[in-house]
Amino acid sequence: MVMKPNIAHDFASQYDEMRGQLPGSHLNWLQTLREHSLNVFGELGLPTVRNERWRYTNLNKIRQENFVPASHISSCSKITLPSEKFTQIDAYKIVLINGTIIKSLSDIDDLPEGLKLEQIDEIGENKLSRLLDFERTPMAALNTAAFTDALCFNIRDGACINKPIHLISVAETSTDPVVFHPRFMINAGQNSKVTFFESHIGAKGSNYFSNCVAEIELSSNATLHHYKVQNDHEDATHIAASEVRLADGSNYENFVVTVGAKLSRNEINAQIIGSNADCRLLGIYLLNGKQHGDHTTSIDHAAPDSTSHEMYKGVLDDNARGVFQGKILVRKDSQRTNGYQLNQALLLSKGTEVDSKPELEIYADDVKCSHGATAGELDEEALFYLRARGISEVVARNLLIEAFIKSALDEISNPSIQTTLGATISNWLSAGKCND
Amino acid sequence: MLKIKNLHVSIDGNEILRGIDLDLEAGKTYAIMGPNGSGKSTLSYVLAGSDKYTITDGTVSFNGKNLIGMNPEERAGEGLFLGFQYPVEIPGVATSTFLKTALNAVKKYRGEDELDAMQFLKLVRKKAEEIGISDEMLKRPVNVGFSGGEKKRNEVLQLAMLEPKLAVLDETDSGLDIDALKTVADGVNRLRGPKRSMLVITHYQRLLNYIVPDVIHVLVNGKIVATGAKDLAIELEKSGYSMFTDSQAA
Ligand SMILES: Nc1ncnc2c1ncn2[C@@H]1O[C@H](COP(=O)(O)OP(=O)(O)OP(=O)(O)O)[C@@H](O)[C@H]1O
Ligand SMILES: [Mg+2]
Numbered sequence: 001m002v003m004k005p006n007i008a009h010d011f012a013s014q015y016d017e018m019r020g021q022l023p024g025s026h027l028n029w030l031q032t033l034r035e036h037s038l039n040v041f042g043e044l045g046l047p048t049v050r051n052e053r054w055r056y057t058n059l060n061k062i063r064q065e066n067f068v069p070a071s072h073i074s075s076c077s078k079i080t081l082p083s084e085k086f087t088q089i090d091a092y093k094i095v096l097i098n099g100t101i102i103k104s105l106s107d108i109d110d111l112p113e114g115l116k117l118e119q120i121d122e123i124g125e126n127k128l129s130r131l132l133d134f135e136r137t138p139m140a141a142l143n144t145a146a147f148t149d150a151l152c153f154n155i156r157d158g159a160c161i162n163k164p165i166h167l168i169s170v171a172e173t174s175t176d177p178v179v180f181h182p183r184f185m186i187n188a189g190q191n192s193k194v195t196f197f198e199s200h201i202g203a204k205g206s207n208y209f210s211n212c213v214a215e216i217e218l219s220s221n222a223t224l225h226h227y228k229v230q231n232d233h234e235d236a237t238h239i240a241a242s243e244v245r246l247a248d249g250s251n252y253e254n255f256v257v258t259v260g261a262k263l264s265r266n267e268i269n270a271q272i273i274g275s276n277a278d279c280r281l282l283g284i285y286l287l288n289g290k291q292h293g294d295h296t297t298s299i300d301h302a303a304p305d306s307t308s309h310e311m312y313k314g315v316l317d318d319n320a321r322g323v324f325q326g327k328i329l330v331r332k333d334s335q336r337t338n339g340y341q342l343n344q345a346l347l348l349s350k351g352t353e354v355d356s357k358p359e360l361e362i363y364a365d366d367v368k369c370s371h372g373a374t375a376g377e378l379d380e381e382a383l384f385y386l387r388a389r390g391i392s393e394v395v396a397r398n399l400l401i402e403a404f405i406k407s408a409l410d411e412i413s414n415p416s417i418q419t420t421l422g423a424t425i426s427n428w429l430s431a432g433k434c435n436d
Numbered sequence: 437m438l439k440i441k442n443l444h445v446s447i448d449g450n451e452i453l454r455g456i457d458l459d460l461e462a463g464k465t466y467a468i469m470g471p472n473g474s475g476k477s478t479l480s481y482v483l484a485g486s487d488k489y490t491i492t493d494g495t496v497s498f499n500g501k502n503l504i505g506m507n508p509e510e511r512a513g514e515g516l517f518l519g520f521q522y523p524v525e526i527p528g529v530a531t532s533t534f535l536k537t538a539l540n541a542v543k544k545y546r547g548e549d550e551l552d553a554m555q556f557l558k559l560v561r562k563k564a565e566e567i568g569i570s571d572e573m574l575k576r577p578v579n580v581g582f583s584g585g586e587k588k589r590n591e592v593l594q595l596a597m598l599e600p601k602l603a604v605l606d607e608t609d610s611g612l613d614i615d616a617l618k619t620v621a622d623g624v625n626r627l628r629g630p631k632r633s634m635l636v637i638t639h640y641q642r643l644l645n646y647i648v649p650d651v652i653h654v655l656v657n658g659k660i661v662a663t664g665a666k667d668l669a670i671e672l673e674k675s676g677y678s679m680f681t682d683s684q685a686a
Contacts, residue, residue: 387508390598
């Protein structure tokens with residue numbers, strides 16, 4: 001029997017070799033965790049389309065690339081952040097370049113009372129990776145084995161953080177394809193309130209792979225508004241997994257805007273372990289060219305009397321492909337659960353494709369759950385009506401596209417973030433994103 | 437103002453307009469009447485630049501320019517306005533946003549100064565009030581949930597805002613109650629002037645009591661079969677179109 005040569009990039013042995021050089025190698029618990037994670041990843045490998053959760057997203061693009069870990073690249077000190085509106089929000093800024101925190105660009109010393117930022121030396125044992133299930137998210141195993149910095153944002157009980165925390169993940173690469181692994185945790189204490197904004201930007205270089213993991217825990221009655229703009233370079237790969245756990249009475253609102261990366265996946269797994277919690281997963285994806293954007297969510301209702309609400313709206317042009325997979329699990333004792341899920345795509349050209357897979361698994365009998373998925377084109381009648389009033393075709397199309405995504409944008413609870421994201425999206429649209 | 441010569445138009449291989457000749461002069465008001473399906477809306481859509489139709493023969497010039505070569509937005513910029521028989525609902529686009537975008541697009545095309553938010557608001561409030569459209573309606577998405585009559589008022593508001601040279605009004609009177617008919621007619625009459633032409637498509641002589649036309653054309657089966665003064669409408673009201681359709685069949 002002739003074995004096919006394995007051309008796939010071998011992340012496992014790559015990181016095995018450099019384990020001693022990664023930050024935190026003096027911490028025994030971390031060494032053990034990294035070793036374990038790498039073993040698991042070595043066994044699982046990069047997910048393939050045979051894996052049901054990865055059915056529509058093929059990782060061949062990264063499988064065949066010879067990535068250099070970003071930690072091998074000396075960190076750059078001089079960098080100008082892109083001036084796009086969403087990067088300018090008034091916030092406590094934390095800047096990562098290639099997954100490593102850049103203190104000179106971050107507000108580490110000016111953080112407010114109720115917020116404590118711990119880095120790898122302070123986090124301590126048994127906190128990192130607690131929410132992760134590597135079988136479910138193999139890429140999170142790779143991240144755990146390979147991250148350079150892990151940031152843990154602790155919001156004290158009862159604290160109400162006056163400004164958003166803004167994590168800006170910047171890619172700064174040269175000619176070699178580079179891989180890095182942004183990693184953070186948010187622990188929102190009881191009755192606390194905080195807005196967390198995440199931006200992913202490609203500043204220099206195009207061929208990189210950003211493999212992000214977030215672990216988010218909301219204690220009783222905590223409110224966390226979590227917004228994310230993924231504007232990575234159009235040739236880059238962005239794979240992100242967020243694990244969220246909601247205790248009783250807590251409110252988690254996640255809104256993602258996906259415009260960047262050639263290949264991207266934003267996976268959110270939320271587990272509701274308390275009653276009267278509210279989990280809102282929302283987003284907009286604007287893709288063109290040959291972009292592939294995957295939004296995969298899973299909500300586990302493991303307690304009664306909670307609600308979940310999902311709305312994703314996609315605009316696809318050229319040969320772009322959108323994927324939405326949404327699973328809602330309502331366990332046997334999770335009575336009076338209320339779940340809603342909607343994925344709508346606007347297809348602007350013939351070459352586009354959208355795959356929508358809702359999955360409802362309901363074991364309780366007193367439950368309200370609904371889901372829907374639609375894919376449609378721009379309304380030609382409306383387009384003609386607008387043009388007949390003197391509005392140019394490009395502007396008319398953008399008006400209709402903005403009208404389509406408006407209902408998702410309207411879901412954002414924070415009015416100033418809503419305005420900022422709305423303006424950012426308008427700018428992209430008028431600059432030609434999803435419009436030729 | 438508008439010169440149509442031997443216009444033949446078909447859709448999906450069916451000829452709908454079969455040789456139309458029309459000459460509209462500045463400052464005059466024209467009416468087109470004709471039975472259902474005779475091609476009145478087809479003519480208005482073709483003038484506005486809809487790409488659903490194929491022009492198989494003929495020419496259309498608008499103030500000396502070839503209209504057929506222009507896209508819909510250029511026609512609007514040049515001063516052509518179509519009041520739609522069935523105004524389109526556009527969820528998610530506020531009426532005031534739509535009006536402002538349209539007005540400034542047309543102003544830009546005409547080389548005039550665009551209006552800022554305050555100037556626009558002042559203007560739109562004044563015109564909306566004249567036509568009986570409330571502030572609240574301006575905030576609502578374009579035509580969504582508007583009653584039939586409200587949609588038609590909204591068409592007249594757009595007409596008043598955009599100040600075209602030629603307004604083609606396709607059944608702007610249908611679905612209006614008696615008071616609304618008067619408001620809408622007043623709105624249209626306010627705009628009449630020596631430099632502006634109106635082409636009013638209607639089924640009812642009643643409208644023509646308010647908007648008195650200089651000339652009435654009768655369109656039957658894709659052709660203009662009769663032309664006359666305003667008395668023609670009264671005649672049609674009595675006898676219907678049978679004399680034209682019968683002669684067609686013969
Ligand atoms: N796609 C199509 N294929 C074939 N015939 C069509 C198509 N679209 C419209 N028509 C026909 O064109 C004809 C003209 O329609 P039009 O809407 O112009 O009539 P109209 O004079 O405005 O009528 P009404 O008074 O009812 O508004 C009708 O007979 C209609 O059925
Ligand atoms: Mg008609």
